[in-house]
Amino acid sequence: MISIFKIFNPLNILWLAILLFITRIGFIATVPDKLEFIFVEPFARLLVPVSYEYAFSPGLNVFLAGVLVLGQALLLNYLVNFYNLLGRSTFLPALMYVTLSALFAPFMVLSAPLICNFLVIWMLFKLFSFYKSDDAKSTAYDLGMIVAIGSIIYLPYIYLFLSIWIALVIFKPFNWREWVSGILGYITIFFFFAVFYYLNNKLGSFYHIWAPLGTKFPNRININYYNYLVLIPVLLLLGLYFFKLQQNYYKSYVQVRKSFQLLFIIFLIGGLSFYVKTEFNLNHFLLCAVPAAVFFSYYFINANIRWMYESLYLLLLISIIYFQFNTF
Template identity: 75%
Template sequence: MINLFRTFNPFNALWLVIILFLSRVGYLFHVPDKLEFIFVEPFARLLVPVAYEYALSPVLNIFLAAVLVFIQALLLNYLINFHNLLGKPTFLPALMYVTLSGLFAPFLILSAPLICNFLLIWMLFKLFSLYKGEDAKSTVYDLGMIVALGSLIYFPFIYLFLSIWIALVLFKPFNWREWVAGILGYATVFFFLAVFYYLNDRIKNFGNIWLPLGTKFPDHISINSYNYLLLIPVIMILVLCFFKLQQNFFKSYVQTRKSFQLLFLIFLITAFSFYVNAAFHLNHFLLCLAPVAVFFAYYFLYSTRKWFYESLFLLLLISIICFQFNKF
């Protein structure tokens, strides 16, 4: 399977659909009678003055989520090939994204983090373009607006503002105007939100939007112990990927090295920003899919032992399918 996706072949999109189906079919046997879908934060609920939370049937909800994942996988694959981050054209980023998107049951339904992944991929397009761009102020301003839009949908997305400044440190010489441009872009969106609050006589509540940022980082996370078993192959592949990256790090182009550094820091930001939510939800980690999928793709592209990497991927895929058919 891995060898099939190592080369860039448009017909791989058909195999991608099959894997997308296999990684979701088990959940259909245990799907709840109702699935809630919330795509804006409570402070932005006034912007969507209709009841939509249960407007979709469970099957339609899962189907639309799968369609979004498929589109995001193709966009991510195009992004990685366009910037040549892996050194050769391949379909592996799309395969890894689709596979990882079926890791946990909360990943399989429509959610705010899933919607925000479109914004994250859009950000990556712009962040990687900073390396060769001469005047980055307009790009950074746009990035600030994207982060603000993502914050309206899913508030922990606000921490991805840090990725803008990190990219400026990695890709550009210091220019204070570029650093301020991102703040102005973010402020632009929330200025219009403040106007909306004012027109609805709720301006006194506007400052409460940022109160969750002061939430104490939790001492422990309550996760079903069976979910940890699914993480075993994921952690194994990540560790192997980092070893492979270390071996080839200084053989890569400067842009490639800095891009992988940026992806790693984005992974850390998205992984540790979950605490902002009052209630912990596994679907938060959908935001980690894009960088992790690229790391996985790198390992499987440059791994040399066919029997080992094929078995490892098969173990991951079978684990995902088995855990969906068994409701623990």
């Protein structure tokens, strides 16, 4: 399987679609009778004045989620190849994204984090462009607006604003105007949002939007650890990725090294921002799937022992399907 996707062949899109179905077959067989879909935060509910939470049947919900995942996989694949992050064109990023997006049942339905992954990929296009940009003010402004839109869809997305400043530190010399431009972009969206609140006589509650940001980081999370055994091959592959990266780090171009630094920061921000939501939901960690897919692709493109990397991917695939049928 890995050998097929190492080659940049448009026919791999068909294989991706088939794999998308295979990795979801267990969930499709046991799909609940009702699936809720919320794509804006409660404070933005006025923007969608109709009942939509159960507008899609469970089957249609899973199908549309699969279509979005396939589209995001192809966009991510184009991004990685465009910036030559892996050294050659390949379909591995798309394969890894489709695989990781099936890790848990909440990943396989329509959700706000799934929609936000389009914004994550869009941001990465702009963030990576900092390296060759003489003047990044307009790009930083655009990025601030993207983060604001993401915050309206899914509030924890607000923390990805930090990735704008971190990218400026990594890719460019300090220029305070570029740092301020990101803030102005964010404020622009919420200025119009405040006007909308004012027109609906709700301006007094506008500041409550950011109240969840004051939530303390939890000391403990109650989870069933047996349901997370599927992460064992994921953690193993992450460890192998860091080992390969350490081996080849100084052999890579400067832009590639800095890009992987930024991806790691985004991975951490996406993972650690889960506590903002009052109810812990696994679908939040879809925000980590984009950088993680690039990490896994880096390992597989540089792995030399075929039986080993094919076996590791097969182990991951079998684990995903097995735990869809066995939730303990």
